[in-house]
Amino acid sequence: xxxxxxxxxxxxxxxxxxxxxxxxxxxxxxxxxxxxxxxxxxxxxxxxxxxxxxxxxxxxxxxxxxxxxxxxxxxxxxxxxxxxxxxxxxxxxxxxxxxxxxxxxxxxxxxxxxxxxxxxxxxxxxxxxxxxxxxxxxxxxxxxxxxxxxxxxxxxxxxxxxxxxxxxxxxxxxxxxxxxxxxxxxxxxxxxxxxxxxxxxxxxxxxxxxxxxxxxxxxxxxxxxxxxxxxxxxxxxxxxxxxxxxxxxxxxxxxxxxxxxxxxxxxxxxxxxxxxxxxxxxxxxxxxxxxxxxxxxxxxxxxxxxxxxxxxxxxxxxxx
Amino acid sequence: xxxxxxxxxxxxxxxxxxxxxxxxxxxxxxxxxxxxxxxxxxxxxxxxxxxxxxxxxxxxxxxxxxxxxxxxxxxxxxxxxxxxxxxxxxxxxxxxxxxxxxxxxxxxxxxxxxxxxxxxxxxxxxxxxxxxxxxxxxxxxxxxxxxxxxxxxxxxxxxxxxxxxxxxxxxxxxxxxxxxxxxxxxxxxxxxxxxxxxxxxxxxxxxxxxxxxxxxxxxxxxxxxxxxxxxxxxxxxxxxxxxxxxxxxx
Amino acid sequence: xxxxxxxxxxxxxxxxxxxxxxxxxxxxxxxxxxxxxxxxxxxxxxxxxxxxxxxxxxxxxxxxxxxxxxxxxxxxxxxxxxxxxxxxxxxxxxxxxxxxxxxxxxxxxxxxxxxxxxxxxxxxxxxxxxxxxxxxxxxxxxxxxxxxxxxxxxxxxxxxxxxxxxxxxxxxxxxxxxxxxxxxxxxxxxxxxxxxxxxxxxxxxxxxxxxxxxxxxxxxxxxxxxxxxxxxxxxxxxxxxxxxxxxxxxxxxxxxxxxxxxxxxxxxxxxxxxxxxxxxxxxxxxxxxxxxxxxxxxxxxxxxx
Numbered sequence: 084x085x086x087x088x089x090x091x092x093x094x095x096x097x098x099x100x101x102x103x104x105x106x107x108x109x110x111x112x113x114x115x116x117x118x119x120x121x122x123x124x125x126x127x128x129x130x131x132x133x134x135x136x137x138x139x140x141x142x143x144x145x146x147x148x149x150x151x152x153x154x155x156x157x158x159x160x161x162x163x164x165x166x167x168x169x170x171x172x173x174x175x176x177x178x179x180x181x182x183x184x185x186x187x188x189x190x191x192x193x194x195x196x197x198x199x200x201x202x203x204x205x206x207x208x209x210x211x212x213x214x215x216x217x218x219x220x221x222x223x224x225x226x227x228x229x230x231x232x233x234x235x236x237x238x239x240x241x242x243x244x245x246x247x248x249x250x251x252x253x254x255x256x257x258x259x260x261x262x263x264x265x266x267x268x269x270x271x272x273x274x275x276x277x278x279x280x281x282x283x284x285x286x287x288x289x290x291x292x293x294x295x296x297x298x299x300x301x302x303x304x305x306x307x308x309x310x311x312x313x314x315x316x317x318x319x320x321x322x323x324x325x326x327x328x329x330x331x332x333x334x335x336x337x338x339x340x341x342x343x344x345x346x347x348x349x350x351x352x353x354x355x356x357x358x359x360x361x362x363x364x365x366x367x368x369x370x371x372x373x374x375x376x377x378x379x380x381x382x383x384x385x386x387x388x389x390x391x392x393x394x395x396x397x398x399x400x401x402x403x
Numbered sequence: 404x405x406x407x408x409x410x411x412x413x414x415x416x417x418x419x420x421x422x423x424x425x426x427x428x429x430x431x432x433x434x435x436x437x438x439x440x441x442x443x444x445x446x447x448x449x450x451x452x453x454x455x456x457x458x459x460x461x462x463x464x465x466x467x468x469x470x471x472x473x474x475x476x477x478x479x480x481x482x483x484x485x486x487x488x489x490x491x492x493x494x495x496x497x498x499x500x501x502x503x504x505x506x507x508x509x510x511x512x513x514x515x516x517x518x519x520x521x522x523x524x525x526x527x528x529x530x531x532x533x534x535x536x537x538x539x540x541x542x543x544x545x546x547x548x549x550x551x552x553x554x555x556x557x558x559x560x561x562x563x564x565x566x567x568x569x570x571x572x573x574x575x576x577x578x579x580x581x582x583x584x585x586x587x588x589x590x591x592x593x594x595x596x597x598x599x600x601x602x603x604x605x606x607x608x609x610x611x612x613x614x615x616x617x618x619x620x621x622x623x624x625x626x627x628x629x630x631x632x633x634x635x636x637x638x639x640x641x642x643x644x645x646x647x648x649x650x651x652x653x
Numbered sequence: 654x655x656x657x658x659x660x661x662x663x664x665x666x667x668x669x670x671x672x673x674x675x676x677x678x679x680x681x682x683x684x685x686x687x688x689x690x691x692x693x694x695x696x697x698x699x700x701x702x703x704x705x706x707x708x709x710x711x712x713x714x715x716x717x718x719x720x721x722x723x724x725x726x727x728x729x730x731x732x733x734x735x736x737x738x739x740x741x742x743x744x745x746x747x748x749x750x751x752x753x754x755x756x757x758x759x760x761x762x763x764x765x766x767x768x769x770x771x772x773x774x775x776x777x778x779x780x781x782x783x784x785x786x787x788x789x790x791x792x793x794x795x796x797x798x799x800x801x802x803x804x805x806x807x808x809x810x811x812x813x814x815x816x817x818x819x820x821x822x823x824x825x826x827x828x829x830x831x832x833x834x835x836x837x838x839x840x841x842x843x844x845x846x847x848x849x850x851x852x853x854x855x856x857x858x859x860x861x862x863x864x865x866x867x868x869x870x871x872x873x874x875x876x877x878x879x880x881x882x883x884x885x886x887x888x889x890x891x892x893x894x895x896x897x898x899x900x901x902x903x904x905x906x907x908x909x910x911x912x913x914x915x916x917x918x919x920x921x922x923x924x925x926x927x928x929x930x931x932x933x934x935x936x937x938x939x940x941x942x943x944x945x946x947x948x949x950x951x952x953x954x955x956x957x958x
Contacts, residue, residue, distance in 0.1 A: 144747050144750070146750065196950075198746060202882070203885070207943070213936050214936060217929075263520040267517075267523060268515075268517045271506075271523040272517055274498075278496045278499070282490075282495065284482075285487075285490075288517075326874070334751060334754065337747065337751055341747075369759075369762040370759050372758055373758030375755070376751060376752070377737060377751075377755035377756060378755075379755075380751035381748075381752060
């Protein structure tokens with residue numbers, strides 16, 4: 084159980100203010116690059132939070148979530164290829180495609196468990212990767228530029244400011260959603276099933292079905308992140324579906340604190356932030372990031388939220 | 404006393420490889436009774452209860468719950484019908500609080516669809532039921548403690564509390580007093596005395612003192628076979644049972 | 654599709670399968686016995702390939718190059734086991750995934766720093782440089798030698814596991830790791846030896862593959878994913894399973910890529926076949942894996958049944 088002390092609440096409020104004020108500050112100082120960097124970080128925050136639902140709450144290690152990032156991105160890229168820039172169309176395709184693919188892959192993946200589940204989710208992402216690589220008319224492995232970014236009436240995700248606030252909105256909705264899911268009947272059963280699947284079944288809950296529904300919800304949320312990402316880069320490519328990205332998402336969730344509400348977002352900020360910092364300092368940044376990940380894996384399993392919880396209040400169990 | 408059977412098995416048999424673990428067991432649990440199953444270690448008591456709860460399936464024979472044939476139903480469906488079990492080794496949600504554990508049990512029994520966002524502890528009647536169950540097993544002061552932090556005896560209490568909160572139509576208890584001290588066992592005996600007035604209970608136990616105090620009927624299981632069924636008096640006097648299990652001087 | 658086109662592809666599939674088997678054998682043992690998910694196994698393959706290329710460059714001897722590959726990968730494996738993996742055996746699979754991912758990043762960057770971003774090349778040894786005659790078809794002698802080597806490793810490991818005391822310990826460890834420790838065997842040494850052995854096999858695969866693929870950064874990752882498919886299909890912890898899994902994956906992937914587009918062109922119009930062919934061919938292995946897992950979630954020959 085987590086409880087937010089006064090210190091933690093103040094920190095959250097400060098974070099929220101900073102989030103909302105960032106584009107204003109960036110424009111004033113002329114450093115608009117930060118808007119797109121922050122956009123990228125927050126998009127991964129959304130994707131990592133989506134993963135957290137099945138991984139942190141549900142205990143299902145999905146090494147293939149990047150698949151949905153990719154599907155979301157191509158939900159924009161393919162209509163755009165045909166000149167369709169209507170955001171509602173993009174969103175509709177994204178939601179339907181991610182829900183359908185999520186439902187199908189989860190139905191098969193949930194027949195396995197443990198290492199088998201990890202492998203099969205990885206395999207599905209690979210399938211998607213190869214499938215889109217071979218779609219030569221949409222660029223194949225070179226990817227495809229997006230000319231018709233998503234428009235929702237007056238809201239144009241092609242504008243960096245519009246996009247940033249859209250991302251912030253989606254992120255806040257995701258965080259609030261995860262907060263409620265953690266305590267809801269559905270979420271409690273999911274978390275209980277992670278801790279003791281046998282007992283959850285014995286109590287009368289259909290564990291597999293609960294996990295399946297959670298996976299679909301997670302997939303569609305991740306897809307929305309992909310849609311936002313496509314608008315950010317005005318580009319979509321199969322490399323977004325690579326196992327590398329899926330692994331990075333897992334790192335972000337663990338780094339931030341598996342199964343916590345804010346962990347994945349903090350993890351995304353910390354991981355990408357560290358990456359950018361390392362890139363600015365040395366050519367061998369990948370080695371240092373690799374080392375840092377190893378250190379986290381061996382010594383800091385409770386992640387940032389775990390360490391911060393000790394700072395912010397009484398020692399608290401932060402796992403799902 | 405109501406003699407209509409709540410739970411019945413008809414000649415159920417189970418083999419694990421070459422080992423015959425359940426040998427043509429036919430027994431029944433009546434509406435107003437506490438029916439105890441005793442037997443030496445290795446007699447197949449846990450396998451029997453697994454088949455009753457739906458975590459294992461007999462190779463032959465049927466199991467009826469009320470008028471329904473539940474032989475092939477998996478555990479979560481039997482649980483939804485009101486056939487609830489507790490475990491010999493406490494099987495709880497370690498990271499959730501006592502209240503959350505019991506509330507989940509109550510939720511499971513209610514058979515309601517899971518709310519995506521409405522909080523588990525937001526339902527007043529469910530929280531009340533959870534408080535009651537916690538009080539019944541003596542955990543009312545530990546509601547917000549994480550289950551993993553409870554002492555051993557308290558974990559057994561939580562185990563029982565979860566079974567009770569499920570508002571069962573019938574309880575299958577697998578050695579609820581395992582590992583408990585004398586005082587703790589006394590509390591559980593008192594609780595079961597109260598419970599059996601409203602819920603039929605099938606009790607597997609080694610604690611003979613408790614069994615003879617609580618049971619309306621006793622069945623003796625040896626090598627997967629029921630060798631005797633009767634009132635506690637009848638069982639005490641049964642020569643075969645004495646030889647196999649109770650010893651000559653009980 | 655005639656014998657002339659089919660047989661070489663069949664042999665290629667077998668050869669690819671053998672390579673996958675060498676990688677899978679080490680990985681499945683480590684996974685089955687220490688329950689450790691080593692996603693950095695592909696990097697050990699890469700280390701082996703680089704060591705082979707470097708040794709070959711300095712000595713001109715293929716045999717020494719392969720020996721260098723095995724030694725290099727084994728040393729790297731032993732180091733990784735001592736410093737990182739051994740701390741994580743008791744932990745969740747996720748933490749293994751995390752640590753291995755970090756190692757992949759680290760090892761790729763180290764390789765880049767030491768050997769540069771350009772690929773290295775190795776030539777096929779002259780002794781095996783020609784072709785041999787199989788059913789009237791000329792096939793690369795080197796690739797055929799790989800098939801022979803794979804079979805030798807299979808037979809050798811079968812003997813090791815079923816015919817020696819060490820092998821018995823390994824089998825015991827696969828079905829009950831804790832008991833082996835309780836029997837007084839120094840489990841740490843056993844684990845270290847196993848991990849190093851697996852790394853050596855990966856290095857061997859790298860050294861042997863070096864002449865026929867290009868030795869470059871990131872070469873481990875692609876083959877690693879297929880290796881994971883192999884052990885999941887074959888059954889975790891089972892050498893026999895990895896062998897059959899590797900054959901299946903190797904054959905399906907090779908034959909699929911060669912013939913699926915051709916088959917499609919027979920049954921549908923050319924444009925569609927050209928678009929769908931390569932896509933389906935690459936996906937074929939994963940589809941097969943998904944189907945197998947749907948019916949046999951533990952793989953075809955699981956060690957623990």
